[in-house]
Amino acid sequence: MNPTLEIFSQGEEIVTGQTVDTNAAWLSQQASTCGFTVTRHTAVGDKLDDLIVLLRDISQRADCCICTGGLGPTSDDLTAEAVACAFDLLLEFDATAFAQISRFFAHRNRPMPASNRKQAMLPQGAERIDNDWGTAPGFSLQHGRCWFVFLPGVPSEMKHLFQERILPTLSTRFLLQPAQLVTIKTIGLGESAIQERISSIELPVQVHLGFRAGADEVQTKLLFPFAYPGIAMTTLVARFAELLGDYVFAIDGLGEVTGDLVFEIDKLMTSRMLTLAVVETATQGLLAARCIGSHWLLAAKYEQSTTRLGQKLAVEANSGNLFSTAKAIAIAMQKSSGADFVLVQLYAGDDRQFNDKDKPIILYNILLTGDDFHQSTHSVAGPIKRKQNQAALLALDLLRRYLQQSASK
Amino acid sequence: MNPTLEIFSQGEEIVTGQTVDTNAAWLSQQASTCGFTVTRHTAVGDKLDDLIVLLRDISQRADCCICTGGLGPTSDDLTAEAVACAFDLLLEFDATAFAQISRFFAHRNRPMPASNRKQAMLPQGAERIDNDWGTAPGFSLQHGRCWFVFLPGVPSEMKHLFQERILPTLSTRFLLQPAQLVTIKTIGLGESAIQERISSIELPVQVHLGFRAGADEVQTKLLFPFAYPGIAMTTLVARFAELLGDYVFAIDGLGEVTGDLVFEIDKLMTSRMLTLAVVETATQGLLAARCIGSHWLLAAKYEQSTTRLGQKLAVEANSGNLFSTAKAIAIAMQKSSGADFVLVQLYAGDDRQFNDKDKPIILYNILLTGDDFHQSTHSVAGPIKRKQNQAALLALDLLRRYLQQSASK
Incomplete structure (x- = not known):
């Protein structure tokens, strides 16, 4: 039997639905x-009595509880006080926490x-969790059958503290038989397109698939x-990767440290000591x-109008053939920047199409590597910020595909 | 006293964090x-006993409970069964529900x-909530002090049923006296600095303050x-706004539609038909x-190195005086772009400082408006992406301050 764990979130902004x-x-x-x-997950607001009752309930119900929020300096941050009341503990001044704050x-x-002095008051017997990302230290303590961990509610601080300070200690406190998660990360395929591609795979009943x-x-x-x-696992993952093809940019959970798209590009650009210049529009x-x-990004140029971009780079813009325009821009940019590679991101469509969430724009990407051109084109729709984000990702993905393909040769 | 309400979400995908x-x-x-x-919000998985205990607890604790999920046809959809067990009710076949399904x-x-026949079995005495968007009908029933509403977990169906079938009936069941929320939005002040600034205000006990x-x-x-x-409300909000000064960029909830920082800048730039060029580093x-x-952003230039930026704009960069460098850059950019305003964002510190999450960098912003210069400087720390984001916001905030101040003259 796995140990049980509850999540307890504190904050009015959560119970009122603002967050x-x-x-x-x-x-x-x-x-x-x-x-x-x-x-179980439970969220309650900033009422001391609710917090106390809940902490007592959880201490009898779960083996572990991770709590977030309520560690700030303001009067609605009640976690330490609630813990002290719930478990009959005094609050003590922690000089190290105070020095950190x-x-x-x-x-x-x-x-x-x-x-902020309040944030240095911890319940008696609690173990401080140092927070180098913000002012609020976390803390942990055992009560009843339950080991409680209290972390700040700011997601970046919470994640950092959980990963750095809590995760490595869990196996010393609990008998854990973790399932193994493998995550295949793709760009450019929707969830249903992925499902269609992998539909021929018969999944073993013990393996759970999610998106x-x-x-x-x-x-x-x-x-x-x-x-x-292990072999059955890698064989199954390889089958997925094969069917998803070069949409896959990273696979997590097989030992290698992976990250987002830029992280993967960074690894390849750095190891091959390459430099890049980018020219962007959308x-x-x-x-x-x-x-x-x-450090490999040497130069960047942005101009929303392809015509003006052409003027600046002394290139003739040809709106009828954006790939050839992009190629001329790439060559001009390679000369002026001295970068090994140039990535050019253009789009067809006017301002109105770009701003209209119901209208798509067509993206034209050119990557110049030495003397070779590589290209991709995509249609993206949705609100303008989505178009902008997708355009950045899909341009970078052209670079990623080239780097991974040329590395595997 | 407002009636109390709890949210109860059922589903393994929620407690395991997949959704x-x-x-x-x-x-x-x-x-x-x-x-x-x-x-309170509570989420539990697909264990019948957990559901029963929770339903009984809520029936004694809240005036109303909205439950989502667990109405589907599969074996892990246990809501109707759990309600029947928790409140000692039989499950009855509902012919109308069956006809709809x-x-x-x-x-x-x-x-x-x-x-799917299972979805037509409702607890005795329950009122059916017809679902014309999916197969699962919802239902409602009173038990103890609590009126329970059970809705499907699919967000589109849930929202539709809540808005069409539940919302219009609430005021006939409960005495509802909606509160009014006013949100004062600031940039550049931390939560505790805000608290200190407003500490002289004696808040009426009925007014709740949060951050x-x-x-x-x-x-x-x-x-x-x-x-x-109304007058007491606007007076109190004005007092907050006065103490927070020009850190306030927008106030929500007093009738005017407000948005984020760029939204506020956009309103002012557009109404005054101004144009902007930006020069950015960090x-x-x-x-x-x-x-x-x-549409008011005419031109943008980015260069991480201030020296190189100076070369490109034929301006002598003086690392000892970044404000004077920024001014020279602003003048050059005004000439080349023809924009009404120029916003220049420079920083002091080398690459290593910029990348090191423990080291701050110092930002120097110059805004050129016609013949006038406006400036701001800030120290920002943290991971590089945080520094980048803060640098963008604080530069834009210099523009926002100028626009709001000059508009109010």
Whole structure:
């Protein structure tokens, strides 16, 4: 039997529906992957009595509980107080936590408001969880059958603390027989197109198949039970990968560390010491912005109008043949930037089409590598921000495909 | 006192985190707006005992409960059975429901699987909620102090049934006195700095104060009870706005439609028919990308190195005085772009500082409006993507401040 785990979210913004509780889903996925059976999510607001009753209930019901929110400096942040009341504990001043909070403000050259002192008050016997991403330290403590972990509600801080400080300690506290999750990440195929492509596969009954479609990628998830034979697993995954073809940009869960599309591009560009220049239109800066922190991006140029772009680069824009325009732009940009590769992202369609969520625009991407051109074209629809994001991803994906294909030769 | 309401979501896909429970947030917003106090969200999986215990608990705790999920035809859809067990009721065959389900399949020229008959079995005394969007009818019933409403988990069906069949009946069952929410949106002040600024305000006990810190803005939320005097409300909000000063970029809930920072800038730029050019460094395209769809953005230039930026614009970069460099860049960009305003975003610090999440960088923003310069400087820290995002927001905020101040003169 797996140990049971509950998720407890605190905050008026959640019970009133102003915030969708994405923390609960993320933590549940993590906990399920580790080998817990997640039995319940509960969200309550900022009422002390509700918190106390709930903490007591959970302490009798679950083996582990991850709580988020309520650790801030303000008067509606009640977690530490509720824990103290629920389990008859005193609140104690934690000098190390206080020093960390002070340092957070000192680094930012801001005076520390008096209210932040509250965040250094932890229930007696609690173990502090240092938070180097924000002001609120988390803490953990055992009560009844349940080990409670309290984390800040800000998703980035919560995820960071969970992954760095909690995840590595779980196996020392619980007997965990984790299922193994393999995630196949694709760009350019919708969920139903994926289902159609893989429909010939007969899935073993113990293996669970799921999908998750995000703004940046679609994930095909295979959950294998604990101690599933390694060869059977890799064979099945390889079959999926084969059917999904070069839409697959990364596979998680087979040992290699993978990330998002830019992460995968970064690995390949860095290891091959290549440099890139980009020229963008529909993405309006987002293509370059997505590559923040990547040293291989030498130059970027943005111009919404292809004609003006042509003028600037002394290239004749031919709206009837955007690929040939893009090629001329790529050559001009290669000369001026000195980059190894140039990625050019153009689109057909006017302003009105671009702004109209019911009208698609057609994207034309050219990648210049040495003397070779590679190209892709796509139709994207939806609200303007979706078009912008898809245009950035699909242009970058042309680069990713070239890098992966040429690396595997 | 408002009637209390709980949200109860059923489904393994929710407790395991494969699906984010957006239904709960949506229903909570609807219910809060109507005049309920939403006290709790609970999600459980497909275990009959868990469902029974929870239904009994809620029947003693809340005035109303909206439940989603578990109405389907498969063996893990247990809602009707759980209700019957929890409240000692028989399940009865509902001929009208059965006719509707049969019709659903007939319309689609599909045979009705035998398992769908189950969906026509409703707990004794329940009121059927006809579902013309799917196969599963919902139902409602009173038990203990609580009126339960059971809706399908598919968001489109759930929303449709709630809006068409439940919302119009709520005021006949409950005395509803909806509260009014006012949201004051700021950029550049942390949650605790806001609390310190407003600490002199003595909040009337009926008014609830809350905060929400996102990546792009901090929201200070004031919830006023039903029939709170309008003048007292606007006076209190004005006092908050005064203490928060020009960090406030928009106030929601007083009649005017407001949006995010770019939305507010867009309103002002458009109404005054102004145009803008931007020059960016640390944001690497994100400053322009954020303004996607805004016709007033005439030109954008990005260069990570201030020296190279200077070369391109034939401006001498002076790393010892970034404001004077930024001014020279702004003048050059104004000439080349012909835009009314130029926004220049520079930063001090090298690549290593920029990439190091523990090291801050210093931002220098210059806005050129006609012949006038306006400037701001900020220290931002954290992971590189946070620095990038903050840099874009804080540069845009300099423009927003100028636009709002000059409009109010």
